[in-house]
Amino acid sequence: MSPPFVVAILSLGAWIYLLAFRGEFWRGRQRDDLDEPAEPSAWPDVVAVIPARNEADVIAQAAGSLRRQDYPGAFRIIVVDDDSDDGTANAARAIDGTHPLEVIQGAPLAEGWTGKLWAQSQGLAQAARSAPKYILFTDADISHERTNLRRLVGRAEAGELALTSLMARLMVRSGWERLLIPSFVFFFQMLFPFAWVNDPARRTAAAAGGCMLVRREALERAGGLAAIRNNIIDDCALARLIKPHGPIWLGLTRRVLSLRPYASLGDIGRMVSRSAYAQLDFSPLLLAGALIGLLIVFVAPAVLWLIPGRSQLLGLLAWAIMAGAMQPTLRVYRLWGVWGLTLPFAGALYGGFTLWSAVQHWRGRGGRWKGRIQGSLVRGES
16 A cells, blocks of 8 residues: 555544544533523632733733622632733722622742742632632633623532533634634544543543632642642643542533634744643653644645545545534634634644644743743753
8 A cells, every 4th residue: 555545544544533432522512501500599609710910901801701790699809910010900900890809919939830820829828718619710811701600600519510611712803813723622622522521430631721610629639729830731730630529521612702812823823832742741752643643634634635546535535524523613613614624734733833832842941921931840840
């Protein structure tokens, strides 16, 4: 058999496997609008913790959406100002709303911690003084629909969940966003099939950091945020930490919206490369495997289209299956189905972002976030 034909068989076989045996990730059935959990008889106390570092442009909209939640129980918001120099704290204090909001000044970054987790830990310590049942970890660039907290708590109470997380709907306004954001969500679902995440019998664990409702006692039993203090991919680390202590749930939503645009290719590349190599456990071997996998599964079907014969036919079939699998995710983002045909190009770009993430780490610049380089912390090199 010729090398192109072997690659075509591998690509088509990979897509058959993914569709049939990967938790039906591509269907996007784990969503918060497909069912309506019964409301609890009593609404538990909740405290939201928002780490904020130079977020003056978005904090009012994000924290304001929380202050205006229609939640019937006790709910308050804590914003941790993480050494901002752009007026983030003052912008947060000026927000109007029903639920109380407190701004605390974060302490200097402690050794061995990533910046976001250090800020969250300080907010958690402040929140724990009132012993709320739940902590809502959310970000300073995330807006919540008015009913979101009510529905989150209802789901958590009905399922006795230790962690309830929603994947925020990212912006898709620019051409680059249309090309790469839905495919990012598609890849995430492929890596962490939500049905497996939500199955207590499986070890697969993941969460979306923009919206994570955590049962405080479960987090304390698991060792608290200190147990994951040096993780760059903090949301999935938190899910892995908590799942042995109670069921978790992760789903797609339109009720939680990211306020951060990624209008250019560079913006998206920086977002992905910050943590891509950490996802591969900083392993050159896993990096090589991931890049080869991306080439065979995503890029090869489009390349094989240029080679007449059996390889071309198998490649076209794999490309068609790939585009079809993308359709439920595209519907979430209300994009035309034809965008599914661009997955080979998106896969090639994500391969480039992943390689660049490794290069940045090798150069000592990995995990850059808000001016901090944090990649070495995961390897214990700080």
